[in-house]
Amino acid sequence: MDEILLYRRPMGTWGTRNHVLVLPLVASASGVARAIARGTGAAWVEHDYEPAPDELPENRERVARTLTGFATNPNVAAVLLVADTPDHGVLMDPIRAAGQRVDLVVVAEAGGVRRAIAQGRERLEALCAFASRCVREKAPVGELILGTECGGSDALSGITANPALGVASDLLVDAGGTVILAETTELIGAEHLLARRAATPEVARDIYRIIHRYEAVVLAHGEDIRGANPAPGNIEGGLTTIEEKSLGAAKKGGTRPIRQVVEYAVRPTARGLVIMDTPGNDIEQMVGMAAGGAQVAVFTTGRGTPTGSPILPVIKVATNSATAQRMQDNIDLDAGRILEGEETLESMGQKIYETILAVAQGALTKAELLGHREFAVSRYPFAVLDRASAR
Amino acid sequence: MPDRPAVLLLDPRDTVAVVVRPLAPGTEVEVLRGGKPVRVSAETLIPFGHKIAVASMEPGDPVIKYGEVIGYATAPIRPGQHVHVHNLRSDRARSARE
Amino acid sequence: MSDLPRLEAVARRRPQGSLGIRHRLLVVPSVVCAAQAAHGIAEGAPDAQAIEHQHGCSQLGGDARLTEHVLTGLGTHPNVAGTLVVGLGCETVQGMVLYRAIAARGQRAEFVGIQQAGGTQAAVRAGRDALERLRQASAADPEVPVSWADLTVGIEGGWLSLPPAQSRVFAEVLEALLGAGAVVIQAVPRPSAPGLGAGPGEVPSASVDLPAGDAERLVARSFPARSWEVAPYAGPLPPARGFVLMPSPEARVAQKTGLAAAGAHLILSPLTGGLPAGSPVAPVVHVGIAPYARAFADDVEVVLGEDPPPGAAGAILRALASACREETVAEVLGMTEMAIHRIAPTM
Secondary structure, eight states: OOEEEEEEOTTSOEESOOEEEEEESSGGGHHHHHHHHTTTTOEEOOOOOOOOTTOOHHHHHHHHHHHHHHHTOTTEEEEEEEESSGGGGTTHHHHHHTTOEEEEEEHHHHTSHHHHHHHHHHHHHHHHHHHHTOOEEEEEGGGOEEEEEEESOOTTTTTTHHHHHHHHHHHHHHTTOEEEEOOGGGGTTOHHHHHTTBSSHHHHHHHHHHHHHHHHHHHHTTOOTTTTOSOHHHHHTTOOSHHHHHHHHHGGGOSSOEEEEEOTTOOOOSOEEEEEOOOSOHHHHHHHHHHTTOOEEEEEESSOOOOOOSSSOEEEEESSHHHHHHTTTTOSEETTHHHHTSSOHHHHHHHHHHHHHHHHTTOOOHHHHHTOOOOOOOOOOOHHHHHHHHO | OOOOOSEEOSSTTOSEEEESSOBOTTOEEEEEETTEEEEEEOSSOBOTTOEEESSOBOTTOEEEETTEEEEEESSOBOTTOEESTTTEEOSSSGGGOO | OOOOOOOOEEEEEOTTSOEESOOEEEEEESSGGGHHHHHHHHTTOTTEEEOOOSOSSSOOHHHHHHHHHHHHHHHTOTTEEEEEEEEOSSSSSOHHHHHHHHHHTTOOEEEEEHHHHTSHHHHHHHHHHHHHHHHHHHTTOOEEEEOGGGOEEEEOGGGGGSOHHHHHHHHHHHHHHHHTTOEEEEEEEEOOOGGGGSOTTSOOOTTOOOOOOHHHHHHHHHOTTOOOEEOOTTOOOOSSOSEEEEEEESSHHHHHHHHHHTTOSEEEEEESSSOOOOOSSSOEEEEEETTGGGGGTTTSSEEEOSSOOTTHHHHHHHHHHHHHHSOOHHHHTTOOOOOOOOSSOOO
16 A cells, blocks of 8 residues: 555645644643633643743753644644743744644733633634645655554563564555654663664764663663663563663564654654654653654553553554453554464564554544543753763 | 464574473474574473573574574573573673773 | 631531541542543542643652652542542552552542553443442531631742732731631742752652742741741641741642642632642632733632732632632632642653
8 A cells, every 4th residue: 555545734744633732832721721622622731841930941942842843743733822921822933834723822811711711712613614624635655654652561562562563663664654763761772783773873873872861861860770671570571681671672663774863852854764762751752752743653562551642543552462352442453462373473563554554544543532642741851961061 | 273382583583582382391392594494492491481592502692582682692502492691691781881 | 917707617527537628539540641541530520520640650769759749648638538549550650559558548548440440441430430439438527617727728939029018918818827726838939959858769858958048038028926847848747737838849830739739728829920720629719919910800819909908918818718618710610730840850
């Protein structure tokens, strides 16, 4: 299948969904955002980010590009921003400049909370009318950016679900698409192996840089990721070395050359397999990949993590059949079938790939059916290193 | 009618396979390595999730899983042997870092 | 000195002996991944309130402990008739650990685990059954008259840096409350510092030292004759009832959360910037500070002008008394934000 049906966006990107998003720009506007969106079918998020007077510019920038990237994700047909005061509404400009259909409610200017909710509903109605006119068109499969993630991992993650997802990743990359491998903390120990697959020496250097950087952060907080890995539970389960453990996680990205390394919430400019620097926190990782332009995600899970995304369809792949059965409300695919001999790694990978294409064209995931819309704003993690090197 | 596999070879270049059904000593398993069938016999009890060698390795030889080097053999390893902390060491563990 | 209005309100006495001015069931997801299930459980139940937060996964030691500390404080709040903890199964702030911590303090509590239950929908069904059990059990909590001396009032730090004409009014309000025997917790905003007095990875202890900063000096200037004790962010409060200072992050949502987790029945919030926001367990009484808050006259209980008349403190005290009897504007509007202060980035 070379062409699939996607929504064409003015930014030159293609979406797998057609959401209207209500996005509070500061935490205190979350309640107003919720009140505006309630009962309208619009997607909305809440978060805890409140700019502080002593905020680091690096943090402000990270949050700004996360919110901007999220608002301009191709799955979002139009976005209504909610701010408390005019100076917190400044993201309106870059979002509009990116070509996105956007409107803004500033509570103080609207005349208080109640009036802002009324104004917001009016503006939201106009955005929803616009979105309802968007239709799917034929687009190359290569326009897809797939986010990959694992959470609630168990001993089987590196044996069934992740390698099967890797097969699907390779299929998508070979078809011209992009796959994001993230979760930098889970790659510690495998950096030299990943660097060997880098397409250029710059990419190899970037791989080392982001992995060593995260390791330094964790160390600075007094925890030794490398020394404590694999943990006793992992060793009991059969994992011998940290390379083995990290490779199991990295397997989600498949085997193709690594074309680019991008910072958190930055859109890759290369096609193919890319690495994004993200923390291991499941929600922050998904948000970062969405802000980077991913339109669909596959999330492997051992114990059964139900999380989804307000704007991305998240396909859940269980590592084992017991979890797939027990949490069938939440699980889309069962990679445990590989253990039962009902699938091979290759056939399971093919199944995952076909599901990605079906979901991209409108098939709903369990997470979407259940209304999972987890969202969190990731903070700048490297201040502790900046302080140390400034001394 | 598919059989429940006892081991999984995750990549054709791998020198170890992952045990997905606990292997009693003497159990024979087969994997396809580089397109060729390789048959090995478990030398000792190998638990679920652990590794069984499908190729010979000398001390210092790389141990390959996922098509990549996951560490180096610290003792001679025969096909069918349990590969774990007693004969495999990491290349990138804390003590080895500069 | 203002005359304290009569409270004329009733409270519910909890099994632990504390008095609550609301009778709500609280649904607490121990981790962000359980928030959707918590939301589904509370939806459609007017007496239930789910908490939304972004914490629990991949938190390093100090942060995970702070999240547990705050959630435990909220879950054992006297305004809460019963608490349902919703966990996932694999997270750092283990659902079962949080549930046991809440139950150990004598709070009526139940637990639902998403992975144990078999997914989101099964957890929602089990959660609604658990809420019904909590509802039945708490129906017997007796109604008793409540006086100012039974109350703990939390106040955000925004008033400390107001011009004297306005800050004087707040000082008057606090003096009246303290004179009547209420416990007053004053949030003292501090620029973000790891642990707020404790080292990274440590839970702030009760012996936190408050070096004199701007906020502390302002408190001393407003209350020259008062002594105070210091409590760590989100509690626990010192045993002696009186004036308590609580170091807190500057973000107002975080100040409210800390005050509520420490047990404030009511929160007094001067609105000097940003938006009015509520709290999941403690009603928030907003005082809009002019000139900024004139735009929010419909969203706050009292607007305090630049040149307040003599009765201004009395108006605020009356608003606090009303909040014991009826819903505040923030509650009517459904504003129940939450923020747990992060010490370290997530991993």
